[in-house]
Amino acid sequence: MAAPAETLIGMSGGVDSSVCALLLVQAGESVAGLFMQNWSDDGSGECRAEDDRRDALAICGRLGIPFHARDFSKAYWDGVFEHFLAEYRAGRTPNPDVLCNREIKFKTFLDEARALGATRIATGHYARIDRRGGLWRLLRGADPGKDQSYFLHQLGQEQLAATRFPIGHLPKAEVRRMAREAGLPTAAKKDSTGICFIGERDFRSFLAQYLPARRGEIRSVDGQALGEHEGVFYYTLGQREGLALGGVKGRPQAPWYVVDKDVAGNILYVDQGSESRFLMSSRLVAIEASWTAGQAPADVFECTAKTRYRQADEPCRVEMDGDGRLAVRFERPQRAVTPGQSVVFYAGVECLGGAVIESTDAPVDELERGSG
Template sequence: MTKESKKKRVIVGMSAGVDSSVAAALLKEQGYDVVGVFLHFWKEPGQDELRENKCCSVESQQDARKVAQILDIPLYTANAAQEFKKEVVDYFLSEIKAGRTPNPCVVCNERIKFNFLFKKMLEMDADFVATGHYAEVKKINGKFHLYTSSDEEKDQTYFLYSLKQEQLAKILFPVGTYKKPAIRKIAQNLNLPVFDKEDSQGLCFTPEKTPTKFIKRNLKLSSGDIITTEGKKIGEHGGLETYTIGQRKGINIGGNGPYFVVERDFKNNQLIVTNNEEDEKIFKKTMTVELKNWIADEPKLPLEINVKIRYRHPLVRGIINLSLTSDGSSKKEKKLYVVEFLEKQKAVTPGQSAVFYADDNEVLGGGIII
């Protein structure tokens, strides 16, 4: 039998969540030869008893096997722990140490998940890879374009902006045209045991749902003063690296709160806070972005776009253009772009991803806020 007459084979990344499980089910229903792959990521040694986040646990692997058995598809496992530790965890800690607030999930998708799935695709002479991400790919005039999901609340394109043309040509997002309740209903109708499984939250490599304790265990921190924007000392912090711009919870200051973080002054080891939500120091009119990727074509600039400055943040309007040096020349060789917001934005945070969207919900590209 020639390959042309065979079913198209697709490698599905299966995390044992409801989305990737239904993705595999939908593809099988559509006539694909489906092969599941469960990736083992790094976990912090000696912290198993603390684990609140179960997304990469032994239980998850067992759930993935149950789903694969019900769907009657093979499931392979791949050990990505070493690469994950180097590319994601070490990156996360180095960025935190440098005073930035990184997006490890963006890096994981870019350097780990899709890399391993594409390797498996080549090994198994498959045609496509697929995941349970909420996103859509459309081929228009010979180019592959990334679009937001039908489920606006669950859309995950923020984490996928670094995907290249050659990857998008081979990626399927089967759940991208569905809303989450419909996905759960499909899973329930198929008697998949994960139909009511909670969505994973937080970072998969931190035992706790928030990274603060993980950072404290893995970095040497120095305590210092908490100062208001008026210069008044109102408390002490346990390490600037455990805070992020705009943070409100976990500051632990009494008095006329709530306070939130305006700035982390690493030079003086001071955490600058305010209890005034309209404090000018927390708002920015512009931001500079080091571009990582234009997905289809580089747009003509300047261009008014929609931009997302962090996950779960609503889209805001801005004008993007090349950043200029002091002598007026562009910084295109460094891929630096400036975004001028139409309205000032609160808590624009270095290290976070800025993702650019067109009015028709196409993801144009994105980069890192600096």
């Protein structure tokens, strides 16, 4: 009986995990691949699980490494999707990719790797790990356009010590070039998008299967009824699309943006202008902080932060609170900081950790809440 592989690679069926496996095989390491089935397709959209499984199997076959497949769909439902629905139900906008990494890719998958005799895992994430002063550090990926450290900020010392990111030092173009030169069948495969493990689909229709639509009023910030929405759950702060608000008599010809959601009253509040003052905030309060080092750098410290994935780093001051909350004050106002999303902290290339946004100082208490 063959000895178990030392490293188990998360094989998604995409080009990134394919090159991750290629590099480890070329380095002569003892590896095997594992494909995770994390969603039982409900027929509501493009869920490519079977195609992806075949591609993952083909890559392992081409590289001559053992292939495993596991169904983690119950763990995904219990650990990620139920929370996802509860957050939308409460009027917040969750980030399932963050929770998916913590609960599935670096918990359930890591546990399974150890059960198979592996001592570590490897994935095709664009991030890096190093060790300094006896602590493992999570670093940004070298390709700034693909860096995924934002989604990995909840990894702690145990996960970082047992994880490798073989392509984190590479730009995406180089990854595809290496796949082409090695003749890997995934070299030109389109990157996956959409909800983690669920795939691309009409988001509103998908969510409506679990949170039935309940139509309600769309109101301006001064209380005027402007139209109807399909359900406040389906909208997020700063959103412009899907409001179906054309020209409104007496109002400028300018786009409308979501600035607040009254879940109890089933009312959506909108304002004109992407920089509406109701969308701007300089301070936020966050909960459920997670630090890669196991604790915050200090009770009060300065760093940079992102409140959404594609955002540029913004300088801020972080103050820890004794009740587990933390307050973040930015040097300049931020747009559409959204409860339920993550604020993630950086010191240069190092990702320090992050927390879940609970509230901001956007002036929504000044909205006209009357009947219109």
